[in-house]
Amino acid sequence: MPFYDYHCHACGKNVRIFLSYAEYDTAVATCPHCQSDQLKRRLSRITIAKSEDARMDSLLDDPSLANLDEDDPRAMGKFMRRMSQETGEDMGEEFNEVVERLEKGESPDSIEQSMPDLGNDIS
Ligand SMILES: [Zn+2]
Numbered sequence: 001m002p003f004y005d006y007h008c009h010a011c012g013k014n015v016r017i018f019l020s021y022a023e024y025d026t027a028v029a030t031c032p033h034c035q036s037d038q039l040k041r042r043l044s045r046i047t048i049a050k051s052e053d054a055r056m057d058s059l060l061d062d063p064s065l066a067n068l069d070e071d072d073p074r075a076m077g078k079f080m081r082r083m084s085q086e087t088g089e090d091m092g093e094e095f096n097e098v099v100e101r102l103e104k105g106e107s108p109d110s111i112e113q114s115m116p117d118l119g120n121d122i123s
Helices: 021-026 045-049 052-060 073-087 093-103 108-114
Strands: 003-008 014-018 039-041
Touching (some): 073 093
Antiparallel strands (some): 003 014
């Protein structure tokens, strides 16, 4: 689960708050120490410094992804979408198309055959 670092202007503490992606859009973060909402988002050096491997590890800690069934295209698609969200990188049109088709339940083999230019990282 992603976390966000804040500085609380009410009590002066630096706090770390865990929010899901869905929550981050809508939730108002409140200080766990004084319940104030006077929180200012801090740039998270930890997130930036995290290596690719560490990000993968934290993804695999996610219980909904830990039991990834590689034979299930929808699970694969979901995993790949999460992966690209986690890295925050634009993976390109081909990647997005593959993810969408996986999520619709199309098999990786059939996607691969219809996209001959595709790299070997989907197999
Ligand atoms: Zn506070």
